[in-house]
Amino acid sequence: MSYVDEIIEQVIKQNPAEPEFHQAVKEVLESLRVVVEANEEKFRKDALLERLVNPERQFKFRVPWVDDKGQVQVNTGYRVQFNSAIGPYKGGLRLHPSVNLGIIKFLGFEQIFKNSLTGLPIGGGKGGSDFDPKGKSDREVMAFCQSFMTELCKYIGADTDVPAGDIGTGAREIGFMFGQYKRIRGVYEGVLTGKGLSYGGSLARTEATGYGLLYITEEMLKCNGQDIAGKTVAVSGSGNVAIYATQKAQQLGAKVVTVSDSTGWVYDPDGIDVTALKEIKEVKRARLTEYKNYRPNSEYHEGKGVWSVKVDIALPCATQNELDIEDAKTLVSNGVIAVCEGANMPTTLEATEYLQKNGVYFVPGKAANAGGVATSALEMSQNSERLSWSFEEVDSKLKGIMVNIFHNLDSAAKKYGFDGNYVVGANIAGFEKVVDAMNAQGIV
Numbered sequence: 145m146s147y148v149d150e151i152i153e154q155v156i157k158q159n160p161a162e163p164e165f166h167q168a169v170k171e172v173l174e175s176l177r178v179v180v181e182a183n184e185e186k187f188r189k190d191a192l193l194e195r196l197v198n199p200e201r202q203f204k205f206r207v208p209w210v211d212d213k214g215q216v217q218v219n220t221g222y223r224v225q226f227n228s229a230i231g232p233y234k235g236g237l238r239l240h241p242s243v244n245l246g247i248i249k250f251l252g253f254e255q256i257f258k259n260s261l262t263g264l265p266i267g268g269g270k271g272g273s274d275f276d277p278k279g280k281s282d283r284e285v286m287a288f289c290q291s292f293m294t295e296l297c298k299y300i301g302a303d304t305d306v307p308a309g310d311i312g313t314g315a316r317e318i319g320f321m322f323g324q325y326k327r328i329r330g331v332y333e334g335v336l337t338g339k340g341l342s343y344g345g346s347l348a349r350t351e352a353t354g355y356g357l358l359y360i361t362e363e364m365l366k367c368n369g370q371d372i373a374g375k376t377v378a379v380s381g382s383g384n385v386a387i388y389a390t391q392k393a394q395q396l397g398a399k400v401v402t403v404s405d406s407t408g409w410v411y412d413p414d415g416i417d418v419t420a421l422k423e424i425k426e427v428k429r430a431r432l433t434e435y436k437n438y439r440p441n442s443e444y445h446e447g448k449g450v451w452s453v454k455v456d457i458a459l460p461c462a463t464q465n466e467l468d469i470e471d472a473k474t475l476v477s478n479g480v481i482a483v484c485e486g487a488n489m490p491t492t493l494e495a496t497e498y499l500q501k502n503g504v505y506f507v508p509g510k511a512a513n514a515g516g517v518a519t520s521a522l523e524m525s526q527n528s529e530r531l532s533w534s535f536e537e538v539d540s541k542l543k544g545i546m547v548n549i550f551h552n553l554d555s556a557a558k559k560y561g562f563d564g565n566y567v568v569g570a571n572i573a574g575f576e577k578v579v580d581a582m583n584a585q586g587i588v
């Protein structure tokens with residue numbers, strides 16, 4: 145049996161009931177097959193893949209907190225420190241009821257390659273909890289965040305592990321966690337990114353993932369003789385990534401006609417009104433049903449459906465596995481030319497293959513949404529310098545990083561004979577740097 149197949153089998157056996165982690169490992173290792181086969185003897189001897197798929201360390205802990213009725217609630221917290229070959233662990237904290245160890249491991253594993261692709265010195269990690277901030281009062285969210293950080297602060301630090309936001313962890317949660325870290329550890333350091341501007345945050349971090357997604361989409365289209373201006377776009381989600389992807393797409397002259405949340409979706413034939421969207425989601429923290437009050441011409445539909453609309457470009461920006469094979473077939477029959485992932489692993493493996501086989505340009509999340517973590521690393525640099533850069537400076541560095549990522553993965557794909565396969569290109573480009581660093585550091 146080939147080394148790749150052996151490791152995939154081993155991962156499934158040793159990590160039962162973690163389907164998302166299996167999926168991520170399979171996706172990455174399948175596309176690295178060509179590189180692994182070229183170095184099989186050395187990699188086997190060094191147990192390189194075994195070391196790559198096993199986190200360096202993982203923590204699972206109890207998070208007790210008191211709700212507004214005086215009832216004690218108990219959630220589970222996680223931090224997986226996956227790989228520190230190229231820098232301190234870096235990756236977000238997800239707060240969502242679906243969170244379990246397998247989901248955190250899939251995200252942490254993907255993060256290794258994404259962080260490597262940015263070209264910045266950051267390793268891979270991820271964390272979170274099954275706590276649901278939705279419907280909780282600010283005091284309840286604070287109580288949870290303080291309890292969560294009371295445990296997490298033992299394992300993180302500005303030079304060891306620097307968490308950030310993710311689903312359910314926005315500016316409010318980061319603020320509460322930062323306050324508790326400082327209170328317990330007694331140091332004012334850049335231990336979290338995505339901080340508020342008044343206490344060490346970076347300008348353009350809020351916009352970074354969505355903007356970065358559009359910078360790479362624009363560059364990829366340009367290199368394939370297409371222009372983003374004038375294109376119609378479907379976006380899913382209506383959180384941080386979706387909002388700023390919509391905003392930048394419109395600044396670049398495209399028309400975004402959909403957004404969604406976990407209960408339904410909006411079709412706005414005139415183009416999504418970002419100001420209204422921000423008010424509904426960032427200020428009122430309300431449902432998308434409200435959108436119609438701002439834009440009477442729009443339609444609201446319950447359930448899933450953004451991929452049924454005829455568009456040129458699809459940008460999945462909500463969550464994992466939200467674009468399946470049926471959606472891919474619909475998109476292709478409607479003439480989609482590009483799918484670029486704002487979320488982490490939003491497209492199933494089957495759907496990805498179908499899109500690629502049908503000539504759709506496909507840029508995977510680990511490259512397409514890397515703008516968030518790249519700007520987090522820029523936030524770390526500013527914190528270390530104790531300086532703040534202007535919005536334009538950060539935004540222009542972000543754009544440079546995204547353009548560079550595209551060219552790196554494009555070249556890696558070409559080098560191994562997979563011209564235009566950006567999934568293979570992203571995995572190989574990310575992997576080569578990590579392997580080089582792991583080899584240089586000996587068996588650790």
Ligand code: NDP
Pocket residue numbers: 309310311312313353381382383384385386404405406407461462463464466486487488489513514516517
């Ligand atoms: P937010 O919490 O701000 O928004 C998430 C959006 O997705 C919301 O509209 C939410 O709807 C929807 N959503 C969440 N879970 C589901 C579900 N199970 N089914 C349908 N819709 C769902 O998160 P972000 O925008 O920050 O993150 C979105 C994705 O992008 C995630 O995969 C994240 O890992 C990834 N990402 C984020 C980065 C960042 O900088 N924020 C960086 C890189 C990747 P509702 O409000 O109803 O829950």
